[in-house]
Amino acid sequence: MFDDKPRRLTIIRDTGDKVFRGTIRAGGSVVLIIMVLVGSFLAFRASEALGVVGWSFFTEQAWEPDQGKFGIAAVIVGTILIALVAVCVAVPLALSTSLFITEYAPRQLRSFLVSIVDLMAAIPSVVFGLWGFFFFQPFIVPISKWLAQYFGWIPFLAVDGVDPTDPLATTTVYTSSSFIAGIVVGMMVTPIVTSIMREVFSQTPIGEREAALGLGATRWAMIRNVVLPFGQGGIIGGTMLGLGRALGETITVYMIISPVFTIQPHILQNGGNSVAALIALRYGESTPMGLSALMAAGLALFAMTLAVNFGASIVVARSRSGAAS
Amino acid sequence: MATDKKAVKRPRKKPSARTTTVYAPVELATPERRRTLGGLRVGDLLSIVGAAVAAFALAVILTTQIAPITGGIAFFIVWYLLFVSTYALLVSLDDSRTFVVDRVVAVVITSIATLLFSILIFVITFVIGRGSEALPFVNFYIDDMQSAGPLDPLSVGGVGHAILGSLIQISIALVITIPLGIAAAVYLNEINSRFSRFVRTIVEAMTALPSIVAGLFIFATAILMFGVPKSGIAASLAISVMMLPIMIRSADVVLRLVPQTLKEASIGLGASQWRTAWTVVLPTSRSGLTTSIILATARGIGETSPVLLTSGFTAALNVNPLADPMVSLPLAIFQFVKSPEPSMIARGFGTAAVLMVVVLTLFVVARWVGSMTPERAARGRIRREKIVTSIVSLFATARSAVEARVNATRSKELP
Numbered sequence: 001m002f003d004d005k006p007r008r009l010t011i012i013r014d015t016g017d018k019v020f021r022g023t024i025r026a027g028g029s030v031v032l033i034i035m036v037l038v039g040s041f042l043a044f045r046a047s048e049a050l051g052v053v054g055w056s057f058f059t060e061q062a063w064e065p066d067q068g069k070f071g072i073a074a075v076i077v078g079t080i081l082i083a084l085v086a087v088c089v090a091v092p093l094a095l096s097t098s099l100f101i102t103e104y105a106p107r108q109l110r111s112f113l114v115s116i117v118d119l120m121a122a123i124p125s126v127v128f129g130l131w132g133f134f135f136f137q138p139f140i141v142p143i144s145k146w147l148a149q150y151f152g153w154i155p156f157l158a159v160d161g162v163d164p165t166d167p168l169a170t171t172t173v174y175t176s177s178s179f180i181a182g183i184v185v186g187m188m189v190t191p192i193v194t195s196i197m198r199e200v201f202s203q204t205p206i207g208e209r210e211a212a213l214g215l216g217a218t219r220w221a222m223i224r225n226v227v228l229p230f231g232q233g234g235i236i237g238g239t240m241l242g243l244g245r246a247l248g249e250t251i252t253v254y255m256i257i258s259p260v261f262t263i264q265p266h267i268l269q270n271g272g273n274s275v276a277a278l279i280a281l282r283y284g285e286s287t288p289m290g291l292s293a294l295m296a297a298g299l300a301l302f303a304m305t306l307a308v309n310f311g312a313s314i315v316v317a318r319s320r321s322g323a324a325s
Numbered sequence: 326m327a328t329d330k331k332a333v334k335r336p337r338k339k340p341s342a343r344t345t346t347v348y349a350p351v352e353l354a355t356p357e358r359r360r361t362l363g364g365l366r367v368g369d370l371l372s373i374v375g376a377a378v379a380a381f382a383l384a385v386i387l388t389t390q391i392a393p394i395t396g397g398i399a400f401f402i403v404w405y406l407l408f409v410s411t412y413a414l415l416v417s418l419d420d421s422r423t424f425v426v427d428r429v430v431a432v433v434i435t436s437i438a439t440l441l442f443s444i445l446i447f448v449i450t451f452v453i454g455r456g457s458e459a460l461p462f463v464n465f466y467i468d469d470m471q472s473a474g475p476l477d478p479l480s481v482g483g484v485g486h487a488i489l490g491s492l493i494q495i496s497i498a499l500v501i502t503i504p505l506g507i508a509a510a511v512y513l514n515e516i517n518s519r520f521s522r523f524v525r526t527i528v529e530a531m532t533a534l535p536s537i538v539a540g541l542f543i544f545a546t547a548i549l550m551f552g553v554p555k556s557g558i559a560a561s562l563a564i565s566v567m568m569l570p571i572m573i574r575s576a577d578v579v580l581r582l583v584p585q586t587l588k589e590a591s592i593g594l595g596a597s598q599w600r601t602a603w604t605v606v607l608p609t610s611r612s613g614l615t616t617s618i619i620l621a622t623a624r625g626i627g628e629t630s631p632v633l634l635t636s637g638f639t640a641a642l643n644v645n646p647l648a649d650p651m652v653s654l655p656l657a658i659f660q661f662v663k664s665p666e667p668s669m670i671a672r673g674f675g676t677a678a679v680l681m682v683v684v685l686t687l688f689v690v691a692r693w694v695g696s697m698t699p700e701r702a703a704r705g706r707i708r709r710e711k712i713v714t715s716i717v718s719l720f721a722t723a724r725s726a727v728e729a730r731v732n733a734t735r736s737k738e739l740p
Contacts, residue, residue: 027508
């Protein structure tokens, strides 16, 4: 009898192969070095600022690096509020649109709609900012006012310093708010979220769909019991990716919001802030301390988007539909 | 072959209950067609239209007589809510609850999707519409803003400097990112080691890097540490840092789609890894790689925040990326609309329209390239070859005609 052991394979590579492998390995290493350099440089410069203020960096609201008094409490809260509004806008829109494309739209129209969504994902954010500032803001202010008038008793929808029942009161208090910035950012991230969800929904096994329909399910029953459970990972993953994009969005927020450096939990009210907008606003102060402080803020933002993105990829990879994407 | 014959013959001799008889497929008179699920019946259409009209009438009464509210949006929302409930009521007249839910959900999903598509199309038309004021001027595309003050009309000055600046910056960024990005993506796919998996994780992590942080990094290193001036090259570096992870990630996905069997066939024929990559993997995924490059370019050319920190702002044309500020399209938009002057805002919208056209073109090209299958590419090549040969043969005919003519005259002259 012979022992059926796998043979040891010896690979002898010729010169061409050695050069090729060396080249691509060098490419990969350079990319790795750049990426690690970005991360470690941020961390290094941020640590200078963090060393000065310590843990109060996370609790301090003001941003006066040259007085040694700065923290991201206000901007982080602002960033999260804007991103949450954005996600609340983007998820229903994206979920409906992706279901519409995969389930309801006429077959001939589908690929066209898919390219429109992908195209929208490529629209520059400054264009969305323009639209948001010049068209959407005047358009949405009455709705903000209405919300404040009837739902002002919910803490985060309250608006200070104005009587919402007074019809002649000025409406400027409702402009440049986290709410408006959040909605515009939400519109901006919707295409990305939609294309991820659509990708996952379209992978639903045809057999399971037909089984449900064959058992007499209506289209909605089929979607609820087959498509949505199958695409669960994609829904959560897409939402988190959208959240990551919304957290890091700069120009749209910068154009719309009027920056304040206090925690502003009233989303309908004028004023708010985000980490990215803060960096765009203050990078010009190039005192070394100011810059390290901005680096620390950037690092905090990056840590947040990184956590959200990794969470998303883990959720997608674990789900049934995720293996292929 | 011999065993095959036996297997076929045996059941004929001894037919038993275990034999499975396979009939030849029945030839259908008409070819099978996919059945369309859903579709619209007349009754459905009537109830939708009826519900819409009824809801409109109700909404008018409600918003003007009973509980007056102002504003088109408020009216629209009231109308929509009434429409959905009227429609549910109509359907429930002759269907059970399950069907009511199905119909209502279909209507809601369709209307939300329509809303989204109309918003997105509206964003584009709004920007192009507001920009159309500036677009007819030729000087808008070729001049810079040096001679144009904030109060000057649109017939003075333009964004030629920003168009050129964007092109220069993205070209430099592409020169950096294409070789690096493609090499890294090939590396992730060709060499499977612990190190390459680590590189992939880091690249995936870096796709989360906010673009403003990429700008801040270049601002702090290149500009403040190494003393590179705020210039085109600094902007290109910032764009590269931002584009690189995006490009690698999508190129990686595309390369992973190359069938393993193709690679194995090539290796099995004795090709080296380098030959396999160069003649099998890269050509197979050429259209996908091109698409990933073009989409990353669209992102890079449209992103404002990295260039905001690194390129500096100027009103003058500057074609030297190594020194002096160099403005690009998104940055120009951003600076224009900061001004309260209507003509400057019109310029901002015009620039946005130009930027959108650039991005749309890139996108359409990406789609076209991405849909290029080897078969279609081959067909195109054959068509081009045919055209070339026909042109060549046309020339040949013309030439021989001329030669015949010349020979004829010569032979006339000679004697």
